[in-house]
Amino acid sequence: MGRYILKRIFSSVITIWFIMTLTFILMKSIPGDPFVSERAMTPQVKAAVYAKYGLDKPEFEQYLTYMTNFLKGDFGVSFNRIGLTTQDIIKGGFPYSLKIGGWASLFIIVVGIFLGIIAALRQNKVSDRTVMFISTLGATIPSFVFATGYLYFFSKKLGWAPSFGVGSWKHFVGPVICIGMFSLSYVTRLTRTSVLDVLQQDYIRTARAKGLSEFVVIGKHALRNALIPVVTYIGPMIAGIVTGSFVIEKVFGIAGIGSLFTTSILGRDYTLIMGITVFFGIFLVTAVLIVDIVYVLIDPRIKYD
Amino acid sequence: MFKKVVSMLIVLTMVLSLAVGCSQPQETTPPAETPAETPGETPAPEEPAAEADTLVWNLGADPKTFDPGLNNASDGGHIINNMFEGLMRDTGTGLEPGIAESYEISANAEGAEGTVYTFKIREGAKWSDGQPVTAKDFEYSWKRVCDPATASEYSFIMAPYIKGANDYLNGTGSRDDMAVSSPDDSTLVVELNFPVPYFLSLTTFYTYLPVREDIVTANGEGWEKKPETCISNGPFKLEEYQTGSHISLVKNENYWDADNVKLEKIKALMIVEATTALSGYENGEIAVLDSGAIPQDEIPRLKAEDPYFSIAPRVGTYYGIFNVDAEPTNDIRVRKALTLAIDQKQICEQVAKGGQLPATGFIPPSLSYSTGESCRQLDADGNPVEEYGLDPNKAQVEEAQALLAEAGYPNGEGFPSITFLYNTNENHKKIAEALQEMWKANLNIDVELRNEEWATFQDTRRLGDFTLARGGWLGDYDDPMTMLDLYTSYSGNNDAQWRWNLQPTVASHDTVLNETNKEFDEVIAAAQLATGTERDALLKRAEEIMAEEFITFNIYYYTYVQVIDESVVEGVNRTTMGQFIFKDSELVK
Numbered sequence: 058m059g060r061y062i063l064k065r066i067f068s069s070v071i072t073i074w075f076i077m078t079l080t081f082i083l084m085k086s087i088p089g090d091p092f093v094s095e096r097a098m099t100p101q102v103k104a105a106v107y108a109k110y111g112l113d114k115p116e117f118e119q120y121l122t123y124m125t126n127f128l129k130g131d132f133g134v135s136f137n138r139i140g141l142t143t144q145d146i147i148k149g150g151f152p153y154s155l156k157i158g159g160w161a162s163l164f165i166i167v168v169g170i171f172l173g174i175i176a177a178l179r180q181n182k183v184s185d186r187t188v189m190f191i192s193t194l195g196a197t198i199p200s201f202v203f204a205t206g207y208l209y210f211f212s213k214k215l216g217w218a219p220s221f222g223v224g225s226w227k228h229f230v231g232p233v234i235c236i237g238m239f240s241l242s243y244v245t246r247l248t249r250t251s252v253l254d255v256l257q258q259d260y261i262r263t264a265r266a267k268g269l270s271e272f273v274v275i276g277k278h279a280l281r282n283a284l285i286p287v288v289t290y291i292g293p294m295i296a297g298i299v300t301g302s303f304v305i306e307k308v309f310g311i312a313g314i315g316s317l318f319t320t321s322i323l324g325r326d327y328t329l330i331m332g333i334t335v336f337f338g339i340f341l342v343t344a345v346l347i348v349d350i351v352y353v354l355i356d357p358r359i360k361y362d
Numbered sequence: 363m364f365k366k367v368v369s370m371l372i373v374l375t376m377v378l379s380l381a382v383g384c385s386q387p388q389e390t391t392p393p394a395e396t397p398a399e400t401p402g403e404t405p406a407p408e409e410p411a412a413e414a415d416t417l418v419w420n421l422g423a424d425p426k427t428f429d430p431g432l433n434n435a436s437d438g439g440h441i442i443n444n445m446f447e448g449l450m451r452d453t454g455t456g457l458e459p460g461i462a463e464s465y466e467i468s469a470n471a472e473g474a475e476g477t478v479y480t481f482k483i484r485e486g487a488k489w490s491d492g493q494p495v496t497a498k499d500f501e502y503s504w505k506r507v508c509d510p511a512t513a514s515e516y517s518f519i520m521a522p523y524i525k526g527a528n529d530y531l532n533g534t535g536s537r538d539d540m541a542v543s544s545p546d547d548s549t550l551v552v553e554l555n556f557p558v559p560y561f562l563s564l565t566t567f568y569t570y571l572p573v574r575e576d577i578v579t580a581n582g583e584g585w586e587k588k589p590e591t592c593i594s595n596g597p598f599k600l601e602e603y604q605t606g607s608h609i610s611l612v613k614n615e616n617y618w619d620a621d622n623v624k625l626e627k628i629k630a631l632m633i634v635e636a637t638t639a640l641s642g643y644e645n646g647e648i649a650v651l652d653s654g655a656i657p658q659d660e661i662p663r664l665k666a667e668d669p670y671f672s673i674a675p676r677v678g679t680y681y682g683i684f685n686v687d688a689e690p691t692n693d694i695r696v697r698k699a700l701t702l703a704i705d706q707k708q709i710c711e712q713v714a715k716g717g718q719l720p721a722t723g724f725i726p727p728s729l730s731y732s733t734g735e736s737c738r739q740l741d742a743d744g745n746p747v748e749e750y751g752l753d754p755n756k757a758q759v760e761e762a763q764a765l766l767a768e769a770g771y772p773n774g775e776g777f778p779s780i781t782f783l784y785n786t787n788e789n790h791k792k793i794a795e796a797l798q799e800m801w802k803a804n805l806n807i808d809v810e811l812r813n814e815e816w817a818t819f820q821d822t823r824r825l826g827d828f829t830l831a832r833g834g835w836l837g838d839y840d841d842p843m844t845m846l847d848l849y850t851s852y853s854g855n856n857d858a859q860w861r862w863n864l865q866p867t868v869a870s871h872d873t874v875l876n877e878t879n880k881e882f883d884e885v886i887a888a889a890q891l892a893t894g895t896e897r898d899a900l901l902k903r904a905e906e907i908m909a910e911e912f913i914t915f916n917i918y919y920y921t922y923v924q925v926i927d928e929s930v931v932e933g934v935n936r937t938t939m940g941q942f943i944f945k946d947s948e949l950v951k
Binding site: 088099101105109139145208209220312313324 | 587604605815816
């Protein structure tokens with residue numbers, strides 16, 4: 058197990074290096090640069106600005122400089138927010154994204170799995186049908202429609218919720234629900250399908266035939282197997298959710314890091330593009346690694362040597 | 363039944379314990395920290411609810427910077443205008459002395475009148491840390507802007523005017539030869555290359571506002587983003603900057619006119635989404651919203667229902683650019699036909715909807731000549747009237763058709779397929795579609811629409827890789843020259859590619875020459891040396907050349923749409939160039 062984890066960490070590092078290199082190449086190949094503005098700069102001023110940020114050097118040299126600095130823990134200064142480093146910007150926004158994403162993940166896991174199991178146990182009954190109907194809605198309504206609708210009713214019409222920003226718990230209800238809707242529906246359906254699948258297995262019939270209680274049959278035998286696909290999905294999902302959502306953060310006026318993916322690319326903020334990509338890359342790779350480790354814990358049949 | 367209830371309870375317990383169980387292994391990696399536990403404990407800074415003495419305003423974006431010497435955008439400009447003060451102040455209705463108590467204008471050694479400005483610094487003017495504001499601060503700040511090492515993107519608004527500044531900026535002169543000096547702490551002397559009638563107005567512009575040498579050298583770029591090092595000399599000072607979220611300003615007790623500043627605190631939000639900002643306003647959470655924060659589709663409703671909604675003129679023109687080097691727009695008859703086929707009024711009323719004025723000439727009506735007369739001829743209601751043969755209120759279809767036929771395309775037959783390029787944005791798209799329809803209906807020609815996102819669009823347009831493109835220009839200073847100098851041959855902003863000579867440094871790609879631009883250059887050069895009505899006549903002539911040559915097709919003059927909740931705040935003004943002034947504001951609740 059220990060060797061397996063070491064091996065995985067090593068391959069993760071390679072993956073991240075690969076992501077960084079590819080991002081660097083792609084980013085440099087988009088037209089435009091961080092200093093495009095309505096006011097054309099004179100060639101002298103443009104040269105001075107480029108020199109200030111090291112953009113006058115050949116691109117391979119820029120790449121080497123960036124990678125060297127990166128290894129030293131220096132992710133570079135932002136081009137579009139003078140005086141802030143990439144770390145400052147991520148540090149400033151991540152707490153908000155994490156808080157909303159954390160609650161949303163919890164909400165998805167608890168409610169999604171619970172509803173999925175109920176739906177499976179009461180297959181084709183009213184509760185199953187209701188859960189499936191709602192989850193179809195959740196998966197098909199785009200989150201911005203849902204978010205706008207939420208603001209319209211709860212903020213504008215009823216005045217129960219604030220319209221933007223973060224602060225009290227009231228600020229978080231809307232973003233958490235809106236971010237979670239899609240994954241919640243997905244997790245519910247996934248749980249339902251795999252529980253139904255597992256319940257038809259021979260070993261469940263055996264367990265029941267042995268006279269085990271329903272608690273042990275469902276909890277000990279069925280659920281452990283049924284949750285493997287769910288765990289596979291949840292790992293990367295959490296990584297995706299806590300790194301923020303562009304649409305939700307924009308609609309709810311939250312200063313998270315979700316919008317940085319888009320704004321950094323639109324503004325050609327090279328260092329920020331790299332920083333945020335690496336940040337997300339590390340998150341995702343770690344989440345996948347954790348999922349693999351969790352498999353061992355919930356399924357004794359899986360072993361890594 | 364009992365069994366069912368029990369099994370449900372069992373499931374619930376299992377799921378809950380599972381969530382807790384699942385999260386345990388994740389605790390080892392900080393990124394995926396346990397969702398079950400983080401929320402209560404995250405170090406996320408809690409924002410206190412807006413306090414009663416705070417004015418909440420949506421700035422709409424996280425400014426790149428609010429260092430006066432480095433800023434290049436209006437969002438940073440709003441913040442700077444309230445935190446710093448220049449030699450003069452722009453009150454929106456005129457200029458008044460700011461840090462300079464008085465000034466004198468005299469002739470230089472060669473006897474050129476109006477080229478030497480001597481400012482007397484106000485006694486008692488202080489920085490927010492209590493130190494006096496001196497002439498040396500201005501000397502340092504201005505030289506910093508023109509220092510090539512500073513790489514100030516807005517140096518173009520200073521370097522061409524001050525003697526020796528351009529040479530210093532371009533590396534051909536020295537810092538000491540830049541003609542701004544402070545013989546003593548309260549006297550600032552600056553010598554200009556030519557009499558600049560709007561120089562006093564320039565001293566209110568953010569690039570000309572002072573910064574402190576000791577602070578800037580000790581802290582480097584980003585000094586203005588930390589309250590400890592952000593030393594300013596205006597009515598407000600920085601209390602908090604949280605990137606992506608908000609900027610809080612508090613009253614600067616050391617400001618020379620602090621007695622007349624009634625507002626204690628301003629919170630500038632960075633809400634990007636217009637519908638969110640508007641619902642924040644309608645919920646009473648935000649008191650001031652600017653153009654960007656008001657969805658276009660909501661304007662008619664607000665106009666009808668909201669007494670706090672208003673429209674104010676803005677120094678700027680929304681237009682289209684002809685590439686005068688490309689087929690078929692290198693034919694002036696085609697350019698003229700395309701221009702005349704546009705109904706500007708219809709675009710203003712049915713598409714833009716923000717009270718914009720239909721355009722004729724390139725210079726907006728909010729700019730005026732030395733006599734104080736507006737650069738546009740207006741009717742009694744303030745609407746532009748026909749000028750240069752262009753009727754802003756309707757398309758001149760017959761004339762347009764005749765010109766197109768004359769150019770060899772009767773009823774649009776044989777007209778090559780051309781493209782109108784705009785930068786990706788819903789509002790620009792609507793205007794592009796309206797133009798497309800008008801050209802189809804009035805001239806029977808097909809114009810394709812193409813959008814590119816901002817950074818790419820800028821490059822494409824600058825390199826002349828288009829036939830028709832969207833243009834928009836907001837003036838930097840209160841003089842017609844802020845619009846006209848775009849189209850000199852040596853201007854990097856001459857996207858129409860209208861140049862009479864080769865410009866190897868600014869536009870090496872433009873090798874197709876246009877003779878008509880020569881007179882334009884000459885008239886602009888003459889206007890720079892002239893004064894008074896003589897200068898006015900030259901500026902008029904410059905605009906006339908542009909109009910006769912149909913370099914641009916002007917669509918409307920920009921406006922600000924804004925809501926200022928006067929049940930919360932009074933006395934919110936804007937400078938001539940549109941920056942918010944909160945110095946005279948007061949909360950009324």
